[in-house]
Amino acid sequence: MAKTRDPQYHRLVKKLINTERSQVLKSLLNSLSPNEVSGILLHLNLKHQLAILDLLEQEQVPLVLKELQDSSTVLEEIVGQFSSDKLTDIVEGMKQDDAADLVSILDESQVDAVMENLPAKSREELTTLLQYDEESAGGLMTPHVVSIVKDETVGEAVKDIQGYIKRQGFQMFYTAYVVDEHRHLIGTVTVTELLLADRRAKIGNLMNFDVVAVDEDLDQEEVVRIAKEYDLVVVPVIDKHLKLIGRITIDDLVDVMEEEYYEDIGHIAGTGAEEVTEPSVLRASRDRLPWLVLGLLGGFLTAIVMNSYENAILRIPEVAYFIPLIAAIGGSIGIQSSSIVVRGLATGAIQTTDLLVRLWKELRVGFLNGVVCAALLVLMTLYLTEDLQMAITTGLALVVVVCFAAAVGSSVPILLKRLNIDPALAVGPFITTTNDIFGIAIYLAITFSAPFQSFSI
Amino acid sequence: MAKTRDPQYHRLVKKLINTERSQVLKSLLNSLSPNEVSGILLHLNLKHQLAILDLLEQEQVPLVLKELQDSSTVLEEIVGQFSSDKLTDIVEGMKQDDAADLVSILDESQVDAVMENLPAKSREELTTLLQYDEESAGGLMTPHVVSIVKDETVGEAVKDIQGYIKRQGFQMFYTAYVVDEHRHLIGTVTVTELLLADRRAKIGNLMNFDVVAVDEDLDQEEVVRIAKEYDLVVVPVIDKHLKLIGRITIDDLVDVMEEEYYEDIGHIAGTGAEEVTEPSVLRASRDRLPWLVLGLLGGFLTAIVMNSYENAILRIPEVAYFIPLIAAIGGSIGIQSSSIVVRGLATGAIQTTDLLVRLWKELRVGFLNGVVCAALLVLMTLYLTEDLQMAITTGLALVVVVCFAAAVGSSVPILLKRLNIDPALAVGPFITTTNDIFGIAIYLAITFSAPFQSFSI
CATH class of the missing domain: 3.10.580.10 (CBS-domain)
Known part of the structure; x- marks a missing residue:
């Protein structure tokens, strides 16, 4: 009757591997769906992964490997251990489009060996599919159509x-x-x-x-x-x-949708293409590090900007206290605008020709929220410094920073898209870092500029 | 033959409305797909939306309104203007599950009027569907099944x-x-x-x-x-x-997928449930403001924290220069960990019982990246302050902040999920704000603590 998925299977499987109960394991594995087996594989190391695949019925293996296609490093490691005969059997057991995806991650000598072993007709179809860009309709399709x-x-x-x-x-x-x-x-x-x-x-x-x-x-x-x-x-x-x-x-389209959404989320969060179940700490570090180094460089630039205001800050240290706040609000507004634009560009709701329309809209939204935040900030500054003029200057600076952030956040993704660069790349760490640097520079420049300096005298 | 979607239609339509070419407009509209017409509606104001709907063939209207279901405020405004006869016709022209979704956004008097006008059988089916939670299988299903x-x-x-x-x-x-x-x-x-x-x-x-x-x-x-x-x-x-x-x-499942992913992206970016094409600036502001106010309060707390270190900062102002950097790196690591966990919880790759496993993994990834960033930070601090001990202290503080951020980022979503609260709510603004406050507090506490104070003498 109705089945439900049991997420606890992989614990049981680990226990069975460790206690070497391979007969029990075999009958358990072969009663699971390919998706469930692939889920278990993601929680194991290579040696255990290969042991599990050996225990599966022959016709199950291609189905399980297909499900692993979203975890390409894991899949690469596994198929790297297979003989060309075994690979050929697997390729023959797959739908043509899935087989093409699998072959495309093999190394050259493996591809040659597999192709040689395949019957002429399959080889021909596969060769045709392999010519397409993996991310094009041709790369997704199966040539079998009624x-x-x-x-x-x-x-x-x-x-x-x-x-x-x-x-x-x-x-x-x-x-x-x-x-x-x-x-x-x-x-x-x-x-x-x-x-x-x-x-x-x-x-x-x-x-x-x-x-x-x-x-x-x-x-x-x-x-x-x-x-x-x-x-x-x-x-x-x-x-x-x-x-x-x-x-x-x-099913292939749903996979593409997932891939694209996860890519977007990854860019916003600065985790890149990293996969949830990727077992290696080193690989996860590598995927995330570039975004952190970007943040680090941005932080260095803000330190230099602040350093150039050293004397001013020593005179009025309260100004420095609001720097994390200015950076946070500017960054948030920037990321809000840019993620709305990225999402809109992806779904087609926003066109690259909409630059000015979008800029105007985001500026108004940003300005409105900036004014509300600035009003609160004025009260906070008053509470902390008891200096009305400083409070007003800080609030004013926030509004300017916020408008700058909204402008950058909404226009950068559209400009990138026009240049044929994936706009999702620009959101997240890139937008927040840019806003940190310029936001803080703008804030310090306004607060310490001549017209607002009377409070410090 | 093969159709492709023309995103420029809505410009043409606006022009036709403005020049009152309603015959041309009518034939154009009725040659478009419901999805295209709904896309156009999202770019217009209420008066023009109603004019367009009047020009459509009667059987087109329910299909177009169905496509608007993701933009609930727009849809609510439109159907609020309809007579109950017109609404009844529309409800009758829809699939039962879509009709139930539409009826659920009507106000009470409209629902009563529509229900009264419907034939007994449809009314009964609709009443059954309306009893289900909109986000349950019953709320998604149509009762018509072969x-x-x-x-x-x-x-x-x-x-x-x-x-x-x-x-x-x-x-x-x-x-x-x-x-x-x-x-x-x-x-x-x-x-x-x-x-x-x-x-x-x-x-x-x-x-x-x-x-x-x-x-x-x-x-x-x-x-x-x-x-x-x-x-x-x-x-x-x-x-x-x-x-x-x-x-x-x-098609309903794909809609759910989209909804859930957009919700996740919205939480990470702090735009909430806001829709891309939502025409009102006020509504967009309202959706985004709570996250900004949260950031503002966080910023206020960091200002208070820094204020309590006033004398120390006046002695070594360089310490303050690295505060935006510490906040940015801590925030980034936190958001990376939490979005990986939220994504994993959503797909089932991470279970709520995995708390310690996940915490340990994210701590290792965070520590590794923290050490790399800290090494760079030591060099940056040396360059800016020419003070080796301060450079080492700053680097050390960063590693601690990063481990804290990884721990918060990975465990908060899992804990929330255990409490049956949507973990996606915790990512984004909430995690970054928490990390800002505690990260800066940790950094200042370590840098100005007794064992590291020799450099300031």
């Missing part, structure tokens, strides 16, 4: 499909693609419609002429957007001559 | 389905659910299998006994996880008696 012809009857189409399945093996499909004699995609019929139609009806009379298809070179992010826009479960892929060459299924 | 009986032949099952479609209208479906005489879900047959099977074959011989179903009360995040785990395009929903009561389709 197509039927306009002039057939439903009965003939069903026979066609049965013949196709005899040749290629059974695959779930939801939509049959209608092609003309040159394999141009001209329409679709859903399986539901085929099932319910009279077997003598002509496909041409059943089919929907409105087909949404994507070009083989289209970026995967765009493919996801189109699938979502038209609520597609399968997206057909066409080549430059509008011929049907493959299909992308929703 | 079920067939084990003892039928394929031919009889197809007739059943045709009869069902005659009563309920045509719906795409990919899987037929096999039930026993009490409507208990006992198996599945895919449409592909039905299509290709002999019409005289028994359903019982075709069906897969392994069914994954979810309980009506299951949280939507869990539903998404199960669908992903088993690569399901449709998830059947069962009640407490294991009876089949509805189905959830992948």
Whole structure:
């Protein structure tokens, strides 16, 4: 009946490995879903990972490795230990698009050996898929796609499909693609419609002429957007001559969505592409370190900026107390604006031509919040320094810093996108660091500038 | 042929509204997809939104409003202007699960009027759906689900389905659910299998006994996880008696995924639930302000902390120069740890029982990166102050701050999750603010503590 996932399995498995109960382990493993097994593998070291894979039924191995595709370092380590015969078996047991993904992480000698062992037809299909950019529609698709012809009857189409399945093996499909004699995609019929139609009806009379298809070179992010826009479960892929060459299924699209979102979250948090379950501390450090060094350099620059105000700060040390606050608020406003823009650019809700519109909007939002924060800051400063003029200057400086932060946060991602650089890279550590440096410089410059200096006399 | 989305449409539409070319506008609008029209609406004010909706074909309106469901304030404003007759028509034109979502945002008098106008059967179904928590499987499902009986032949099952479609209208479906005489879900047959099977074959011989179903009360995040785990395009929903009561389709699951990810990004960036295309500056300000005020209060506390070290800072002002740096690095490490943990908790890769494991891992990663950063900081401090002992003290303090930040960042989300509070709420502004206050306090305490004070003499 209804299954639910048991997250505690991997503890049990570890115990079974440690107590060398391999028969129990074997029957347990083979009763789990590939996803569950891959989840367990992520919690083990290489030696135990290989032991587990040895205990699996042969047809389970490709499915489990497919699930590991999001954890590329783990997968690379594992397949690096496999013989070319074993790899060939695995590649043959996978869907073509997954096989291409797996082959693309092998080293050259392994690829050559696997390719040599494969039957000619699979080798040819795989070679074609490997030519596509991994992040394009071509790289996501499987070349196995059910197509039927306009002039057939439903009965003939069903026979066609049965013949196709005899040749290629059974695959779930939801939509049959209608092609003309040159394999141009001209329409679709859903399986539901085929099932319910009279077997003598002509496909041409059943089919929907409105087909949404994507070009083989289209970026995967765009493919996801189109699938979502038209609520597609399968997206057909066409080549430059509008011929049907493959299909992308929703499970691959969901994987892409996840990947992209995690990338965005990683950029905002400064963890880069790091994976949750990555077992190595060293690798996690390496992924996160660049962002920290960036923060460190930014911090060094702020120290230099503050150093240049040494005498002023010694005269009025209270000014320095508000520096962490100014940096925090400026950084927060910057990150708020930029993450809204990055999200909008990713979903298409914001266009790169919207620069001024967006800048204006974010400036107003930033200004409004800046004024509220400044009012509170004036009270806080008064409480701490009992100096009205200083309180007003600090509040004023905050508003300027906030507007600067909103401007940087909203325009940098759009400008980067125009330059074809992933705007998600700019958010997070980069935006906060920039705002720290300039925010503090602006704050000190305003607070210690001549017109506001009377309070220090 | 292949359509691609034109993001420039909304400019054209605005122009057409402004020049009052309503005939051109009408034919343009009705050639667009509901998603495109909803995208345009988000860029307009209420008056223009209503004008556009008036120009749409009647059957387009429910589809367009469904697409607006993610922008609830916009949708609320629009439907607030509708008569109850118009609302009833719209509700009747929607899938039941979407209709329930729409009805749930109406005000009480509108709900009563709509319910009164609806035919008895729809009213009953809608009332049932409205009882579920919006974020549960029951709240996501549609009660329209194709079920067939084990003892039928394929031919009889197809007739059943045709009869069902005659009563309920045509719906795409990919899987037929096999039930026993009490409507208990006992198996599945895919449409592909039905299509290709002999019409005289028994359903019982075709069906897969392994069914994954979810309980009506299951949280939507869990539903998404199960669908992903088993690569399901449709998830059947069962009640407490294991009876089949509805189905959830992948488009709704994809919407949930998006919602959850955007929520996470919003929490990390401190933009809350704010939507990209939300037209009102005031609302955007309101969504972001709480996080800024939190930062402000944190900043105030750091100012008080620094104030208590006034004399020490006046003696060695260089110490103050590194405060923004310490705050930035501590905040970054904290946010890196916490976002990795939040992501892991959301995907199930990290369990709440993993607290110590995770803490230990994040402490090691944080310590490693802290040591590298501290080494650089020692050099920076030396360059700026030419005081070796101060440089070493600063570096040492950074390592302590970093370990503290890693500990807070990794354990707070897990502890919150144990208390059944959404851990995503804790990341972002909350974690950085906490780290600012304590990080600076730790830094000042260490730097100005007795054993390290020789350099100031």
